[in-house]
Amino acid sequence: xxxxxxxxxxxxxxxxxxxxxxxxxxxxxxxxxxxxxxxxxxxxxxxxxxxxxxxxxxxxxxxxxxxxxxxxxxxxxxxxxxxxxxxxxxxxxxxxxxxxxxxxxxxxxxxxxxxxxxxxxxxxxxxxxxxxxxxxxxxxxxxxxxxxxxxxxxxxxxxxxxxxxxxxxxxxxxxxxxxxxxxxxxxxxxxxxxxxxxxxxxxxxxxxxxxxxxxxxxxxxxxxxxxxxxxxxxxxxxxxxxxxxxxxxxxxxxxxxxxxxxxxxxxxxxxxxxxxxxxxxxxxxxxxxxxxxxxxxxxxxxxxxxxxxxxxxxxxxxxxxxxxxxxxxxxxxxxxxxxxxxxxxxxxxxxxxxxxxxxxxxxxxxxxxxxxxxxxxxxxxxxxxxxxxxxxxxxxxxxxxxxxxxxxxxxxxxxxxxxxxxxxxxxxxxxxxxxxxxxxxxxxxxxxxxxxxxxxxxxxxxxxxxxxxxxxxxxxxx
Numbered sequence: 167x168x169x170x171x172x173x174x175x176x177x178x179x180x181x182x183x184x185x186x187x188x189x190x191x192x193x194x195x196x197x198x199x200x201x202x203x204x205x206x207x208x209x210x211x212x213x214x215x216x217x218x219x220x221x222x223x224x225x226x227x228x229x230x231x232x233x234x235x236x237x238x239x240x241x242x243x244x245x246x247x248x249x250x251x252x253x254x255x256x257x258x259x260x261x262x263x264x265x266x267x268x269x270x271x272x273x274x275x276x277x278x279x280x281x282x283x284x285x286x287x288x289x290x291x292x293x294x295x296x297x298x299x300x301x302x303x304x305x306x307x308x309x310x311x312x313x314x315x316x317x318x319x320x321x322x323x324x325x326x327x328x329x330x331x332x333x334x335x336x337x338x339x340x341x342x343x344x345x346x347x348x349x350x351x352x353x354x355x356x357x358x359x360x361x362x363x364x365x366x367x368x369x370x371x372x373x374x375x376x377x378x379x380x381x382x383x384x385x386x387x388x389x390x391x392x393x394x395x396x397x398x399x400x401x402x403x404x405x406x407x408x409x410x411x412x413x414x415x416x417x418x419x420x421x422x423x424x425x426x427x428x429x430x431x432x433x434x435x436x437x438x439x440x441x442x443x444x445x446x447x448x449x450x451x452x453x454x455x456x457x458x459x460x461x462x463x464x465x466x467x468x469x470x471x472x473x474x475x476x477x478x479x480x481x482x483x484x485x486x487x488x489x490x491x492x493x494x495x496x497x498x499x500x501x502x503x504x505x506x507x508x509x510x511x512x513x514x515x516x517x518x519x520x521x522x523x524x525x526x527x528x529x530x531x532x533x534x535x536x537x538x539x540x541x542x543x544x545x546x547x548x549x550x551x552x553x554x555x556x557x558x559x560x561x562x563x564x565x566x567x568x569x570x571x572x573x574x575x576x577x578x579x580x581x582x583x584x585x586x587x588x589x590x591x592x593x594x595x596x597x598x599x600x601x602x603x604x605x606x607x608x609x610x611x612x613x614x615x616x617x618x619x620x621x622x623x624x625x626x627x628x629x630x631x632x633x634x635x636x637x638x639x640x641x642x643x644x
Contacts, residue, residue, distance in 0.1 A: 212284070213280055213283075213284070217277065217281075220253065221253065221254040221279070222275050222277055222282075223251075223275045223278070223286060223288065223289050224250070224251050225238075225291055226290045227244065227291045227293075228291070229263070229294070229295060230293070230294050231263070232245075232246050233246060233336070234246045234262065236248070236261060237261075238250070238252060246261075252275045253277075254275045254276055256272060259271050259272070261293050263336070265297050265303025265337075266297045266303065275287075297337065297340065300337040300344050301599070303333070304344055304349050305599035305600055307329050307334075307336070308329075308353040308600045310329040310330075310333075311353050311356065311365060312602055313603050315356040315358055315359060316604065318359065319359045319361060328368065330350075330369040331365050331368035331369040335378075336377070338377015339376070345596060347373075348593040348596035350370055351592035352593070352596035352597045352599070354590045355585035355586070355588060355590050356587070356602075360411065363409055363410075371384075374388040397425070399429075399589065400481075401480040401481070402429060403429045403430065405587060406420050437481045454470075454488050456468065456536065456537075459490065459537075461532055462503065462529050463499065463503070464636070465492065466636075466637075467490060469553060471485075471488040476547070476548055476551060476588070476618075477589050486548050486552045489545070489637055489638060489640075490638040490639075492636050493570065495574040495578060495634060496525065496635060501525065507528060508524060516629050516632070517632065517633060518626050519579050519623075519625035519627075520626060522544055523544065526543050529636060530542035539640060539641055540638055540639065542637070542638050544580055545635065545637035546580060546637075547580045547582045547588075547606045547608060550578065550580055551617055553570060554573065554617040557570045557573075574633050577621065577623075577629075577631055577632045578632070578634050578635060579605060579607055579632060583597065583604070583606070584605055584620075584622035604624055604625075605622060605623060605625045606620060606622055607622060607623055608621075609621065
């Protein structure tokens with residue numbers, strides 16, 4: 167039986183298939199035309215259609231330092247180094263990197279039709295960024311490092327950026343003009359995970375190389391500085407072993423070392439030290455303008471200051487200057503007076519760290535002239551514990567009514583930024599520059615907390631369980 171296409175296709179005697187003419191056109195001709203059309207379509211859709219549909223070019227973006235964000239017409243397009251397709255026309259480019267001066271420029275992209283997908287027109291953009299304050303820029307990276315450490319140890323599915331070491335790399339050309347070691351020391355106070363420890367070590371080694379991988383001699387010098395710094399603190403071996411965790415073989419090496427044993431003895435002696443405890447003495451001091459003062463409905467009592475051991479199980483010595491502290495937390499009636507004078511704080515439920523600071527500023531305006539050079543603020547963590555321990559030692563030894571410190575039975579805001587490892591020393595300026603996303607709270611509730619318990623909360627957090635008491639202290643001079 168013959169099919170319906172038998173008029174176009176025939177079969178000769180030896181089995182070969184032959185095509186018949188169509189509309190009088192021989193097969194060789196119309197097949198050549200068909201193949202040509204197919205080839206032309208392929209050429210068109212490969213070489214011409216992309217340029218017609220999306221005319222534009224490819225921006226090849228690089229920057230020094232790397233990692234700068236590229237915005238095209240105020241829309242994020244990528245971070246250096248990267249290649250980005252841009253439609254033809256005039257565009258505004260903005261290059262942004264935290265801590266560095268942003269740069270803006272305009273670019274004209276000309277569309278090309280032929281072979282635009284295979285051989286796109288490339289527009290190189292190489293930007294050199296500059297910072298006006300390299301130390302502040304490095305502190306921003308250290309502050310980000312501090313924030314990430316509160317997230318805990320990363321896992322295989324959750325990683326954290328190398329914020330600190332990237333910050334050192336970025337300001338490499340400016341390192342000579344920055345207190346990089348001070349910033350790194352302040353960052354060390356947040357190194358509580360193995361990931362943060364790796365980032366910190368990488369930052370230290372990059373710093374020794376001016377932001378670049380160090381030479382062997384610079385590497386040895388940095389290692390010696392690290393060992394010397396850690397050896398000065400008796401808490402270093404215990405902290406290092408704890409941070410490495412029991413699963414890490416190096417933790418056992420640290421715990422079994424002679425260095426650990428030697429520093430452990432020094433640490434225990436510091437904890438048991440009695441001469442550094444608050445002394446049983448009168449609260450009167452020549453450095454105080456008054457022994458006691460009643461201000462804004464609060465009674466402040468003076469403490470002469472001294473030395474204190476903080477931070478069990480990581481003890482460290484702190485010198486406390488003379489100060490006065492409210493004997494009680496701020497009662498509702500007194501806080502209401504503040505709200506009457508500053509009604510913008512009424513909408514807040516509870517007392518945040520910021521609200522407590524605003525109260526202290528309000529109360530400071532009521533200080534008499536004899537307190538010139540003094541300020542009212544929240545007590546520092548060491549001052550809070552010093553007052554609490556003093557009250558414990560003096561209990562029953564002071565005349566009635568001469569109350570030094572009455573526990574609140576809850577948590578209280580302190581002035582300090584919270585760091586998990588406050589025993590590591592760092593310059594005050596660096597500590598303030600790095601800061602912390604959390605503030606210290608101290609507790610004195612029997613059964614759950616004692617006067618040595620420390621915790622932290624974000625400064626904007628409000629809770630009826632968190633109160634505060636102000637302190638009067640001499641202003642710091644630069």
